[in-house]
Every structure is written in C-alpha cells, then in structure tokens.
Amino acid sequence: xxxxxxKPIFETNLLAEIEKKGTIRExxxxxxxxxxxxxIKFIPLIIKGSVKVVREDENGDGLLLYFVDYGNTCAMxxxxxxxxxxxxxxxxxxxxxxxxxxxxNLMDLWLxxxxxxxxxxxxxxxxRLNELLKAIDSVTFMKLDExxxxxxxxxxxxxxNNILKITHLEIATDLNSSRVVxxxxxxxxEKNGSxxxxxxxxxxxx
Amino acid sequence: xxxxxxKPIFETNLLAEIEKKGTIRExxxxxxxxxxxxxIKFIPLIIKGSVKVVREDENGDGLLLYFVDYGNTCAMxxxxxxxxxxxxxxxxxxxxxxxxxxxxNLMDLWLxxxxxxxxxxxxxxxxRLNELLKAIDSVTFMKLDExxxxxxxxxxxxxxNNILKITHLEIATDLNSSRVVxxxxxxxxEKNGSxxxxxxxxxxxx
DNA sequence: TTGTCCCTGTAACAAATGTTACCCTAATTG
DNA sequence: CAATTAGGGTAACATTTGTTACAGGGACAA
Numbered sequence: 001x002x003x004x005x006x007k008p009i010f011e012t013n014l015l016a017e018i019e020k021k022g023t024i025r026e027x028x029x030x031x032x033x034x035x036x037x038x039x040i041k042f043i044p045l046i047i048k049g050s051v052k053v054v055r056e057d058e059n060g061d062g063l064l065l066y067f068v069d070y071g072n073t074c075a076m077x078x079x080x081x082x083x084x085x086x087x088x089x090x091x092x093x094x095x096x097x098x099x100x101x102x103x104x105n106l107m108d109l110w111l112x113x114x115x116x117x118x119x120x121x122x123x124x125x126x127x128r129l130n131e132l133l134k135a136i137d138s139v140t141f142m143k144l145d146e147x148x149x150x151x152x153x154x155x156x157x158x159x160x161n162n163i164l165k166i167t168h169l170e171i172a173t174d175l176n177s178s179r180v181v182x183x184x185x186x187x188x189x190e191k192n193g194s195x196x197x198x199x200x201x202x203x204x205x206x
Numbered sequence: 207x208x209x210x211x212x213k214p215i216f217e218t219n220l221l222a223e224i225e226k227k228g229t230i231r232e233x234x235x236x237x238x239x240x241x242x243x244x245x246i247k248f249i250p251l252i253i254k255g256s257v258k259v260v261r262e263d264e265n266g267d268g269l270l271l272y273f274v275d276y277g278n279t280c281a282m283x284x285x286x287x288x289x290x291x292x293x294x295x296x297x298x299x300x301x302x303x304x305x306x307x308x309x310x311n312l313m314d315l316w317l318x319x320x321x322x323x324x325x326x327x328x329x330x331x332x333x334r335l336n337e338l339l340k341a342i343d344s345v346t347f348m349k350l351d352e353x354x355x356x357x358x359x360x361x362x363x364x365x366x367n368n369i370l371k372i373t374h375l376e377i378a379t380d381l382n383s384s385r386v387v388x389x390x391x392x393x394x395x396e397k398n399g400s401x402x403x404x405x406x407x408x409x410x411x412x
Numbered sequence: 413t414t415g416t417c418c419c420t421g422t423a424a425c426a427a428a429t430g431t432t433a434c435c436c437t438a439a440t441t442g
Numbered sequence: 443c444a445a446t447t448a449g450g451g452t453a454a455c456a457t458t459t460g461t462t463a464c465a466g467g468g469a470c471a472a
Contacts, residue, residue, distance in 0.1 A: 055339065055342060055343070055346075057343060057346075057347040059347075061346075061347055063342065063346045063347075065342070075331070075335065076335060088336065088339055089339075108321070108324060111317060111318075111324055112317075112318055112319075112321075112324070113318075115314075115318075118314060118317055118318070122284075125281070125284075125331045125335075128335065129281065129282060129331075129334065129335065129338065130294065132335065132338040132339070132342065133261065133294055133295075133338070135342060136261060136269065136271070136338065136341060136342055136345065137261070137263060139342065139345045139346050140261075140263075140267075140269045140345050140382055141263040141265075141267055141269075141382070143458075143459095144458080144459070167418085167419065167420090168419075168420070169418095169419080176346055176347070177459080177460080178459085178460055178461075179419090179420085180420095180421090180422090180460080180461075180462090181458095181459060181460065181461095183419095183420060183421065183422090184421090184422085186420095187420095187421075187422090197420085199418095199419060199420075199467090199468070199469090200419075349428075349429095350428075350429070373448085373449060373450085374449075374450065375448090375449080375450095383429080383430080384429085384430055384431075385449090385450085386430075386431075386432090386450095386451090386452090387428095387429060387430065387431095389449095389450060389451065389452090390429095390451090390452085392450095393450095393451075393452090403450085405437090405438065405439085405448095405449060405450075406448095406449075
C-alpha cells in the first residue's frame with residue numbers, strides 16, 4: 001500500500017493502523033462513489049485524484065457543491081459514519097481516483113487516541129463547512145455568468161488541465177441551470193476572448 | 207450556575223469541568239454575539255434562547271443561514287476556535303439568550319478525554335452541515351414565495367410564538383431580497399388566508 | 413451509406429425577481 | 443400641536459433567467 005501521499009498528515013503509529021485496517025479502492029472517472037440515500041460504513045480518504053460532491057432535490061435538479069482533492073475526505077460522509085444516517089449527497093469521480101476505505105467504527109476510537117486524527121477530522125469539517133459557504137455565496141450573491149466563470153476555473157484547477165472535456169449540458173446540470181442559457185453565456189465569453197469553444201471541449205485562456 | 211438544560215448531554219465529570227472553566231453570559235435580543243472577521247476564543251454553548259446565524263458578502267448583502275437553539279453550539283464558530291481563523295459569519299440573538307463560554311483551548315483536550323464531548327462536537331458539526339445544506343436547498347431549488355413561507359415557519363418555531371414582531375425590510379434582508387418584493391408576496395399570502403398583516407407584526411395562521 | 417442521436421447555436425417568448433417612484437398612514441420627536 | 447420618520451401598498455418598468463422550438467453538423471451504428 002503506497003501511503004506516501006498521506007504520510008505528512010498522520011503520526012507513525014496511526015499510519016501503521018491505517019495500513020492495517022484500511023483497504024485500497026480504485027475508481028474510474030464518472031463512477032459514483034457515494035449515492036443519495038446510501039448507508040456509508042467506510043470513511044473514504046482520497047490519495048490520488050478528485051471527486052465532486054453534488055446535491056440533488058426530489059425533482060432531480062442538482063447542484064455541484066465542491067470538489068474533494070487528495071489528502072482529504074468528505075465530511076458530509078463523516079456525518080453518515082457517525083450517526084449511521086443516510087447520505088445527503090452524491091459523490092462522483094472527476095478523474096481516475098485512488099482512496100483508502102477506513103471502517104467507520106474506528107472513527108471514535110482514533111479520535112481519543114491520535115492527535116493527528118483529531119486534527120485531520122476537525123480540519124476536514126472546517127474545510128467542508130467553508131466549501132459549503134462558498135457554494136452558498138455563489139448561488140446567493142453571484143449572477144449566473146460569474147458562477148459559470150468560477151465553475152470553469154475550479155474545474156481547471158481540479159483537473160490540472162485548461163482544456164476541459166465537457167458538454168454544455170453537464171455544466172448546466174452542475175449549476176442547476178439549463179443548457180440553452182449556458183450555451184448563450186459561453187458564446188458571450190468566447191466573443192470576449194476568455195475561452196475557445198469546440199465540440200465537447202472548452203479551452204480556457206487564463 | 208444552572209446547568210440543568212445541558213445535564214443530559216454530558217457525563218458528570220465533564221459537567222463539573224464545564225462549571226469550573228466556563229463563564230455564563232447573558233445577551234439581549236438584537237445583540238451581536240459574533241461578528242464578521244472576529245477572532246473567537248470561546249466556544250459558546252447555548253443554554254436558553256435562540257441565535258440566528260447570517261452570511262454577508264462584501265456589498266453588505268446578507269442571507270440567513272440557520273437558527274441555533276439551546277443545547278447546541280455554532281459549528282461555524284468551532285472552526286475559528288480550532289484554527290484561530292476569523293469568523294466567516296455573524297451571529298445575532300433572536301430573543302434574550304443565556305450561554306456558557308468555554309475557553310477554546312480546552313476543545314482538543316476534552317476531545318481526547320470525554321466521549322460525550324466528542325459526540326457533542328461531532329453531532330454539532332453534523333447539524334450545522336445539514337443546516338447549511340437546507341440553506342442551499344432553499345436558495346437553489348425553491349422560489350421566493352416558498353422560501354418566505356419556510357422562513358416564517360422557522361421563525362415561529364424558533365420564537366415559540368406565532369405572532370411575529372418583524373418588518374418586511376428585515377425579512378427581505380434575511381432572504382437577500384428587496385422590501386417591495388416581500389411586501390408583494392406577503393400581501394398575496396394574506397389574501398390566501400395563511401397570515402394576517404399588521405404594522406410591525408405578522409400573525410401566522412397555522 | 414443512411415439513419416439516428418447528441419452537441420451546439422439562435423430566436424422568440426415567458427416567468428420570476430428586482431428597481432424606481434410615489435402615496436398613505438402610524439409612530440415618534442421636538 | 444406640527445414636523446419628521448419609518449413601515450407598508452401599489453404600479454410601471456427593467457433585468458435576469460428559463461423555456462420552447464427548430465436547424466445544422468459531427469459521431470457512430472446498422
């Protein structure tokens with residue numbers, strides 16, 4: 001098990017524990033890691049890749065909440081582990097991703113034993129709360145064109161590639177908008193010179 | 207110090223610690239408990255009353271996130287305690303409120319020592335995350351009239367009184383809308399029979 | 413090759429929300 | 443008391459976003 005990526009985060013004893021109790025899982029782009037209403041029995045710790053976390057309402061409308069990168073876990077998932085409630089969100093792989101699955105019953109034990117685990121869990125909660133605040137800011141205070149711009153920039157960061165393989169419909173779904181509206185705005189941005197449109201691709205100029 | 211309200215939550219040893227290390231604070235309706243950008247050195251634990259938590263952007267536009275009731279704390283504040291970052295939110299008293307202020311440096315120590323503290327902190331994070339999700343749902347998926355209805359209902363719950371002393375402007379501010387729009391919708395709801403409007407008051411019929 | 417499906421562009425229109433302006437009245441202040 | 447201010451009602455209009463409809467071209471399978 002290659003734990004290089006998380007070595008700086010945890011104390012040595014805990015790393016050994018993780019190696020012993022955790023299991024590696026590899027998931028492909030597009031795979032659904034966690035789905036709505038699912039019971040979660042493992043804490044997913046991302047070693048490599050990127051996962052997007054999405055909220056959905058009863059009509060099937062959706063909204064992208066945030067991306068989770070390596071060295072992190074999804075606090076929304078931690079919830080479920082603690083209380084054995086069902087997942088309120090869906091997690092989908094953005095790119096091929098590797099994670100360690102840690103049995104959720106170790107959560108509390110490790111909290112009492114390992115300082116670095118406490119820091120890890122609590123700062124993950126902090127990060128997720130902040131991400132949710134950013135999502136709220138977007139939806140509440142920004143107009144759609146600004147949200148779209150932010151979305152594209154985050155996508156570039158999360159994929160480490162400024163040529164995005166994505167359709168207008170997918171964007172519309174992530175932003176809870178409609179395809180026509182997104183096409184309209186993208187066209188305006190292209191005329192603006194901030195990007196270049198192609199079939200299934202958007203090349204960002206920044 | 208009257209700790210009756212929180213007695214069921216914590217183990218006896220911890221209660222004694224809280225009594226020893228915490229200090230009582232009484233705040234009046236409208237008082238700002240935590241303000242944007244503030245450093246927080248105490249974990250506020252609500253014993254009696256209700257506090258509303260608000261997000262604001264750089265233009266002064268705002269949005270009500272959620273209410274915090276007794277037996278709870280504000281996880282957004284926990285963040286700040288942990289990392290000594292500045293507050294991302296403002297907390298304002300809805301009604302006269304009593305709280306215990308716990309020095310934030312005890313946070314980590316108690317996490318390692320007391321199971322009930324771990325449960326308390328983690329379930330508070332869980333609650334806050336869920337409240338934020340609800341806020342996101344409102345803003346993203348609901349139309350303004352539905353949001354207004356939900357807002358009024360929550361207000362009634364949080365104040366335990368179905369006659370609300372509030373102006374249309376205050377509502378507009380909490381919902382990040384404008385006074386004219388709120389008045390328009392309230393009037394429609396009055397014609398609907400779901401409430402009764404008066405100067406500075408709204409009487410809910412439900 | 414032909415047919416089908418998916419992606420994109422565009423126009424015309426509809427709905428939701430925000431803005432401005434003005435009025436009336438209750439409450440408060442001097 | 444008069445004067446001022448705050449809360450609320452309403453109309454007209456602007457802006458943003460969503461919806462419907464349709465057309466053209468690329469990708470792909472039969």
